[in-house]
Amino acid sequence: MIQTLDVISINIWHIIISLLNLLILFLILKKLLFKPVKKMFAERQAKVDNIYDKANEANEQAQANKQAYEEKLSHSKEEATNILRNAREMAEQSSNEILQEAHNKADLAVKKANAEIASERKKAINEIKNEISEISIDIAEHVVGREIDEKDHTELINDFIENIGD
Template sequence: MERLFGLDMQLIADTLLTAISVFVLFTLASYLFFDTVRDVLKKRQDRIKSDLDTASKEKSDALCYKAEYESKLRDADKEVEEILSAARKKALQNESKIIDEAKEEAARIIARANGEIELEKKRARDEMKKEMIQIATLMAGKVVAASIDEKAQNLLIEETLNEMGDETWLS
């Protein structure tokens, strides 16, 4: 009877020869290719490790920079607040200075107005005196025309001045 799988010497020799060939090819391929592949894989592994180390270093640097920038931002905010505070103080000082100057100017205007009022009063008094002198002169002319003696003339002038009174002179 014939077997499906016959184990004879030729099959064993072929199997051994194939196994030796595979072993030799594997050893040769391992010597030629696997070392090269291992070196490439090792370099790739080293490069990946280096990239990870660099990334972690850059991340820590970025965190330091972030903290530094946040600190600078806080300092800038403080500085802005100080500048605004100084500007407010300066504005208040300028405001009080302007108010003081305005008060001084108002006082000068009032003083000048009071001086002008006094000058106008003096002018009015002077004009009143001139009018009174003119009136007195006219009266004196009438008295002279009426041939009144000097005593009577003086009496008339005195009466006229008393009738006008001091209030006429002062207003």
């Protein structure tokens, strides 16, 4: 029966050796398995984080591009509105300038025509004065029976013309 007790008995040295074996096995497994597995998990986690970061950056870039596009679109609408407004203003200004130039030309033509009319009137009045003076000289020579000198002639004409104007 003593032998049976050996099998059932607790041997401290066996427990210590078993614990040392377990510790050595744990350290070997930790060295060979846990660190590479942790490293692999860390690399995968880094790749996943990198993918999420890139996706977030792409999303932010897309949002920024969308906002820039909308700003450009609104600026282009404003610019188109400004271009149309400027074109209308320029057309109106050009129209006003053309009308002003036409009015100026018309006024100039009227003034020129009035000046020509006044000149023609003076010319006609002078011609009529000359004819009247010739007729008056002829009449005066017949009436008076003598020839009138230049001074008398001028006085008679001026008197006659002043009386005609009244």
